[in-house]
Amino acid sequence: MSPIDPRLQEALDNERDPGDLPVDLWEAYARLNAATQILKATPPVSVASRVMAEIRQNPAPVQGEGPGRRLIHWLGRPRAVTVRLRPVWTLALAAGLAAVLLVQLSAGGLTPGVAQGIANFVGHFPGARSVEVVGSFNDWSRGVLHLNDDDGDGIWHAEAVLPAGQHEYMFVVDGERWVPDPLAGRYVDDGFGAGQQNSLLIVRPASAQP
Amino acid sequence: MSWKLVLALALIARPADLGAQTPPNGTTRLPGRVPAAALPAIDSLIAAAAAESLPTEPLVQKALEGSAKNIPADRLVNGVRRGLLQLRQARAIVSHAVPGQAPPEGHVAAVAAALARGLSGPIVERLITVAPDEPPGPALHAAADLVAHRFDPDSAADLLVEAHNKGLRGLRLLDVAVAADHELQRPGGRTPSEALAHVRAMLPNVPTPARRP
Numbered sequence: 054m055s056p057i058d059p060r061l062q063e064a065l066d067n068e069r070d071p072g073d074l075p076v077d078l079w080e081a082y083a084r085l086n087a088a089t090q091i092l093k094a095t096p097p098v099s100v101a102s103r104v105m106a107e108i109r110q111n112p113a114p115v116q117g118e119g120p121g122r123r124l125i126h127w128l129g130r131p132r133a134v135t136v137r138l139r140p141v142w143t144l145a146l147a148a149g150l151a152a153v154l155l156v157q158l159s160a161g162g163l164t165p166g167v168a169q170g171i172a173n174f175v176g177h178f179p180g181a182r183s184v185e186v187v188g189s190f191n192d193w194s195r196g197v198l199h200l201n202d203d204d205g206d207g208i209w210h211a212e213a214v215l216p217a218g219q220h221e222y223m224f225v226v227d228g229e230r231w232v233p234d235p236l237a238g239r240y241v242d243d244g245f246g247a248g249q250q251n252s253l254l255i256v257r258p259a260s261a262q263p
Numbered sequence: 264m265s266w267k268l269v270l271a272l273a274l275i276a277r278p279a280d281l282g283a284q285t286p287p288n289g290t291t292r293l294p295g296r297v298p299a300a301a302l303p304a305i306d307s308l309i310a311a312a313a314a315e316s317l318p319t320e321p322l323v324q325k326a327l328e329g330s331a332k333n334i335p336a337d338r339l340v341n342g343v344r345r346g347l348l349q350l351r352q353a354r355a356i357v358s359h360a361v362p363g364q365a366p367p368e369g370h371v372a373a374v375a376a377a378l379a380r381g382l383s384g385p386i387v388e389r390l391i392t393v394a395p396d397e398p399p400g401p402a403l404h405a406a407a408d409l410v411a412h413r414f415d416p417d418s419a420a421d422l423l424v425e426a427h428n429k430g431l432r433g434l435r436l437l438d439v440a441v442a443a444d445h446e447l448q449r450p451g452g453r454t455p456s457e458a459l460a461h462v463r464a465m466l467p468n469v470p471t472p473a474r475r476p
Contacts (some may be wrong), residue, residue, distance in 0.1 A: 189324045192292060193331035219376060219400065221328070231332060239408065241380050244325065245334045245342040253380075255404060257434055 065089065165214045170256040172215045174200060174224075175236060179207030181226050186234075188222025188254075190215045195225065217258040221251040290323065297326050301336035308343050316365075317350045318372045349375040356384050360391040370399055377403035386416050393424050394432075401436045402427070408440040412447060414455045419443075422459050429467040442469040 061078055063069035071082055163171055174186050184200040190213075191197045200209035221241060224232045233240060237252035290309050297305060305326045312319045325346045329339035353374035357366040370391070377387050382403060390402045402423055409419035419440075426439045439462060446458035453461065462469060 187331060189328070193324070193327040195331065219404070221324075239380075239404075239411070241376070243328065243332075243342070244345050244379065245329055245332070245338050247338075251328075255434075255437065 061085065163212060163214050165259040167260060168217050168258055169214050170217050170259050171212060172220075172254060172256050173210065173212050174198075174234065175208065175210045176200065176224050176232075176234060177208055178202075178224075178226050178232075181207070181209065183227055184209040185225050186211065186222055187225055188220050188251075190220045190222070200224075215254075215256045217256050220254045220256060222254060223251055290319075292323060293326055297330045298336050298339070301326075301330075301339045304340045305343050308340070308347050312347055312350060315351070315354075316368075317347070317354060318368045321350065321372055321375060322346050346375070349378050352384070353378060356388050357391060360388045361395040364395075373398065373400040373403055376400070377407055380404075380407040380411070382407050382410065383416060386420050389420050390423060393427050397432065401433050405436040405440040408437070409443060412440075412444050414443065414447075414459065418456065418459055422463055425463060426466050426469075431467050431469070435469070435471075438469045438471055439466075441472055 058078060058081070060069060060074055061082055064071045064074055064082055065085060071086075074082055165171055176184060178184050181202075184202075185195065186198045186200065187193050187195055198211060198213055200211040202209045221243075222234065224234060226232055231249070233250050234252035234254075237254065239253035239255070240250040241253050243249045243251045290306055293302060293305065305322075309319050309322050309326075312322055322343050325343050326339065329342050334342065350371060353371045354366050356374055357370045361370075374387055374391070377399075378384070380403075386406060387399075387403060390406060391399050394402065405423055406416070406419050409422070410416050422443065423436055423439060426436055431439065442465070443458050443462045446453055446461045447455060449458075
């Protein structure tokens, strides 16, 4: 920062008549003087005024307000939270969570219960944009169980935990084409009179699988 | 691993166990999914089933299925009605096979499913009579599997009765059908009767599939 000309300083401090300044300092004097006036005009923002403003924003609870309302107010009011972390413990926690996640993924992530089994759905639908399986296990609801073709080879598959027992199902290709599972091995007429067949799946409980 | 879907299916799915009990009233799941034009008729069919102490869940599932497939209302109602008739026929078969007992609801649903797969009433009745106190689903599905693979129905029933007599129960009966089908498809060619004879000779030690169907 360059030092201010002492004559300018004296003029700004009212210790010298600005008219005595040399011509080449007039413009600098005018700018500095204008800035000084602006600063004088801005009201000071003190710590006290900020605290009072905050208090006005958050009025004290009304006398007689019930504990429920006070709790709601307390819960709804924004608060600053300071979190103090030790990096070593944070890293250890992150590593632990990652390990648990990886173990679950490597195990397939599917853990059927006593009366459940794992069902694999596979279909060859080259060029399909989407394939889902809809059946009695999901109340024939769309959008619940999607097959995936991650490598784009036209073979779509999904794995799901289902209740042990008999399930009828069909594939829905591209959201509109209902197709029986060609690999199901078991089929049953759907009973609606058009000769369409549902695929039939018998899920064995996981406890009975080898 | 993204294709391995851990789904909430286990939570939302209805157990369709081979001998499962079904909830008494599933009609609350129908409004909003079944076309309004079909809903009153379907409601009355389900109410009739409930009044006759027949399982209603197969009818609810049929209504949901038809609605998901956008089946026209008249065919949808006919499909549910056909299901009700099969349940009535199933109960008659169970009552005849196991006289003097109230037909277990699971038995009725399993027999109705077997009839839908094309098994004849006499074959169904014979298999139930062999093990009246056991859930009949596995034996009936095993018989239906064999018939679907061109085995003679009576011979298929003979094989399953023999398997039961030699100690095979429940889902192991499905392995009998799988073994017979493997014998039928073995290179060199076996006739169905030869395949059945071969499996009969290995009873009760039919192989367990590595990954069951």
